[in-house]
Structure formats: structure tokens, C-alpha cells
Amino acid sequence: MDLDFTAAEDAFRAEARAWLTAHVPHTPLPSLETEEGFAAHREWEGTLSADRWSVVSWPEEYGGRGASLLRWLIFEEEYFAAGAPGRVSQNGINLLAPTLFEHGTDEQRARVLPSMASGEVIWAQAWSEPESGSDLASLRSTAVRTDGGWLLRGQKTWSSRAAFADRAFGLFRSDPDAAKPHQGLTYLMFPLDADGVTVRPIGRLDGKPAFAELFLDDVFVPDEDVIGAPGQGWRVAMSTAGNERGLTLRSPGRFTAAAERLTGLWRETADPSDTALRDRVADAVVKARAYRLFAYAGVSRIAAGGSIGAESSLNKVFWSELDIALHETALDLLGPLGELSDGAADAPAHGGWAEGHTFSLAGPIYAGTNEIQRDIIAERLLGLPKGRR
């Protein structure tokens, strides 16, 4: 199915594959959502970064390879096919970094990006608030002007990675008198060990303390940590949200690799007369392939001068539902063994299917619920009238 890769792209793929074969740990690292696993994954970021594989699409001056989006897709395919560890840096790399490239200053890029690329500083996202999820513009945490910077007050929640991360980024209301809810917001970066920050880890559905709520009590942030102009945070953040829902959060390599593993599991375990289960395996394979090709077509459109806007909502709904279907099918193939999770001695794939299933269930919720994505698709791509949610 390699459609039109050049010799140089094939060589890039071969180089990535060879490096991954030589470096991917033979036994899986402990879950990155635990303290021990977080440290192990941070070390893995350093290994990747040492040979400039942690941020292949970034410019070389920040530790990348200046690779095209197409090559990034190729790298990701090889990464997942090799069974390489999850990326503990992904919030920073996929959400904050694109924002800095688009809206940050040279000084901010030089200061923030290299330590992000190396895993030395792990970033957490701090978007949601207790009363502000899908309706993000309703957020209430404030940034109040002070000498040389801002004082952050309020509460953030569902902050991914915050239990163990070093720094965070998010939106704060800097002008409470602005005419509309999405005006008067400012995008700021802040340290999680600063005075006035309290991090309370929240156990997730899978029991891992990987996300947290943050209580902010007059946390000082200097002006140099504001991204874009004060009051322009919404516009700055929305370019990031599109990245999250679109390609970068869930690259197709993840699903083609999982579909491959699912097919292997089916061949090993399935009752050949169970055509219903066979059909679900085939659907997972076909959908992973469709997602891959859709991604390549999207990258081709960008290379031809186009851009991806509301189309990222198509991706979000598709991959999140595919992820669940894929894992549910695996659990059905495993039967009673499917219940064994997360390092269980008897579990196939070290319990990865059960763990992956639980994680997949979050997909339709985070990065903007699928209900909101479907509204975006209907209104912006199909031109249907806005209505009450």
C-alpha cells in the first residue's frame, strides 16, 4: 500500500526502523501514568532526543530533523510498528510546541523547546476547569496584572500529566469585563512547583493518578511566559486545539500497528466459524487503513498549500471510535483472559489490551467531546444552522 514514496522517504523509513530496532526496550516500560513509569519514560525521551528522533518535524536548531509532515507520518508508523513506548512528552510536543511555533517569540522558543525535546521538562496541559469543559470559553480562573507579570488564581482540572510533570500551560481570564466569554483570555505558561500551586492527583477510571487538579493561589508568572498578546488567548489556543483533534494526537501508525496485532490475535485464537467476530476484525483493519490513507491525503493537501480546519473533527470522531472498537474486539477474542490488565502474569501482551481498552474509553471525551465534534462537522462542514446544544 505504499503509494508514492520517494527513494529518500524510503531511506528515511529504513533509518528510523533501524534505529528503533536497536533502541526500543525489549520489555515494556512500566505505565507512564505511574511515578516509576513516568521516570522511565522521561529517560526514553532522552534516548530518542540524543539521536534527534524525539521531535522529527521540528527545525534542527531545536533538536528536530526539519522533517516534512509526510516523513513525520512515516516515522510514527515505524514507531508504533516497533512497539516503542508511549510519549510522556506528548502534551508539550503536540499542543504547546505548535502554539509556540505559531505565536511564540524567538526567546520563548529558544528557552522552552530544547528542554521539551530532551524530556528534561515535561509539560502538562491545563485547559479544563470544574465548570468549564466543552464550553471552554466559560472558564473562570483569572490572571491579574501585577508588576512585571501576572498573578494566577483559580482552579484547573483534568490536567493530563500534571501529577508528575514540571510545567503547565493554559488559558486564564485577564479581562473580566470583556464583551464576550472568549474575549479577554490570556495564554500563559507556569511551573507546577511554583509558590501558590497545589497539585492534587486524581485517580482515573484505570486507577492511575495521571491527571490532576491544580489550585492556583496568586501564582506569579512573568510577562515572558505569556504566549501571544494578552487578551488574545482564545485565538492562540484554538490553533492548538485543532492540532490536538487532528493528526498529531493520534497518528495513524498507532492504529495500523494495533490492527496488525489484532489480526495476529485473531489468527491465533479465533474460532474460524465465528464470522461475526471475523467481520469486526476485518472492519478494524479496514478502518485503520482508511484512517492512514485519509491522513496521507490530508498531508498531501497541506503540502499542496491547503490547510486542515474543521476537518480535524472528522479525524477525532473516527479515531476515537475506531480505538474503542479495536480494543473491544480484542477483548472478545481473549474471552476470560481479556480481563487481566496491566502487567498481569498470565495476560497476553502484558495486559495491554485491557489497559488499552480502558484508555480508549476516554477518547470520545477528551480533546473536545465527540458530541461537540459532530456539531462542528455539521455546522462548519455541512453548513447546518447553529442550534441549542
Next chain:
Amino acid sequence: MRFLLDDEQREFARSLDSMLTAADTPTAVRAWAAGDTAPGRALWSRLAEAGVFALAVPERHDGLGPLPVELAVAFTELGRHAVPGPVVETVSAAAFLDRLDDAAAAAWLPQIASGKAVVSLCLPAAGSPYALDPDAADAVLVVEGDTVRLAETAGPVQPSADPARRLARPLGGTVLAQGPAVAAAAAHAAEVAALATAAQSLGLGRALLDRTVEYVKQRTQFGVAIGSFQAVKHRLADTLIALEFAQPLLHSAALALAEGADHRSAEVAAAKVTAGEAAYAAARTALQLHGAVGYTEELDLALWIRKARPLRDAWGTPAACRARVLAS
């Protein structure tokens, strides 16, 4: 890059779309269903002039092809306009005859390319014992095992769930060719037919979505357009998602056929099952959101709705396609 259509291919699609819009295709579909094939044959000539059938015929027999990518582009438009007749069967018959490479090919292929010959092809091994519209065809080829015959009569015509499709088991006739080459050519023809049917499904689904989107913007209930209701929006969003993700599979399958790639059978099967299911789901949604008016034959929408299920199951049922995906 070849993950996308080029400008020329997109322009070809646009020109077919405007030609079929101007030609009042729904009237030809209704006539075809009523047994009057003349308007359909006139449409057939226009399609031939545009080069549609020549895409399946090699240059040495006065064609332009074989060009599977352009065929997929063309059949998406044929599906968008619900064009009647054995269009898929004619191009797959061309693919079959081309592989036989004998006197029959020389006799029929130039005629197919020029639009003079409407040919139906029956391949029971590919799923159905019936030929489509054999009574309206100039020739009907029936392949059984490694034998192909030119049927003498269409056989008694039986109604389809789609009134614009008529089915029959062609009877008798003379043996045209025999041997392993026949079976191999038939397998290839079945791939071409599955690809063209997948493309038709995709176009059909897009037409159903477009018409339904227009309808829900206009139809009001409780004082507002029903398109502002979240339940309506979400159903249409799901329809778009299914069609959008079927598109690249179709394109990739066409490329695989063009290259004669080893994995072409799995690629075509993946495109066929995905486009077929997406179009059928689009038909269900179109009907549901149009409500009772959608359940009438007076509305042209019926021409699309009734075609969705037969296309989903023709030239490879979803179950057969899924099995083929995993067989590779």
C-alpha cells in the same frame, strides 16, 4: 503526490457532473424502470462521448485505458446521478475481454469504447447468478468455471428492489472461449466491477447526503429548521465521516488495480465494503430525516435510496469483502 486526484481528474469529474445534471438523469432512470430504455441509451451515448467506457478499453482496441483511477472518478459521478443500466457490467466485460485477448475482444471492445455496445456480464463465482439488465444489452457474457458463453436470450426478467435494475439468468448461447485464461480474466473483471460499484456507492452516498442537508435546512418544525437539532446534525455528521473515510480507500484500490499490485484484491474489497456500507447508511439517514415524504416514490430521492442496498451487495457482499481483507 498520488494520495489525491490531480487537476485533470477533478475536472473530468466536474464535467461529468454538469453533463449528467443537464441531461435530466432522473427522467431517464424513471423511464428505464418503466421499460423504456431509449432515454437511458441516449445518456449512454453522452457518457461514451465523454470517454467513460473507453477508460476500460485498451488503446489497441480504440480505448484510452485501462485507467482504474479515472474509472473510479467517473463511476463516482455515475453513482451521484444514479445513472441506470449495466454500466458496471459493461466496463467489467471490457476488462474481461481484454484479458482474453482473442477475436471476441477485437469484435466487442471498440464497440464498448464508442458506446455502441451495451454488454452485461454474469459471473456467478463473484456472487450473483443473475445478469443485470440483460434484456437491454447488446451482448450478455456468462462465465461458468473456465468457460464463457455468449448468451442467446436474456431469460425471464425478474424485478429488483431497485426498479431501475432488472435481473435475469441468461440462457443458452455459444461458447466463446474455454480454459484457465477465462477464469483468470473473470477474476480480474470481478475486481474491476467491485471497484466501479464501490465508486457508484460513494457517489450515491454523497448525493443522498447533499440532498438531505438541503432538505433539513428548509424543513421547519417547532418553528425552526430541523437541521438545527443536534440529533439531526449528529446523524448527518456520521454520514459525512463514513463517506470521507471511504474516499481514500477507493482511490487507493484504484491505484492498486492500476499497478496490478499483489494486495489489490484486499484493497478493492476494503473499498467496496466501506463505500457500500457508507452509502446504505446514508440512504437510511436520508429516509429518516426526510420522514414520510422520503417514503414516497414521487420524490426523486427514492431513485437513490432504492439503489443503495443492491449496490452494497452486488459484486461482493460486505461479508465476502471482509473475508477477503483478512485472507491477504
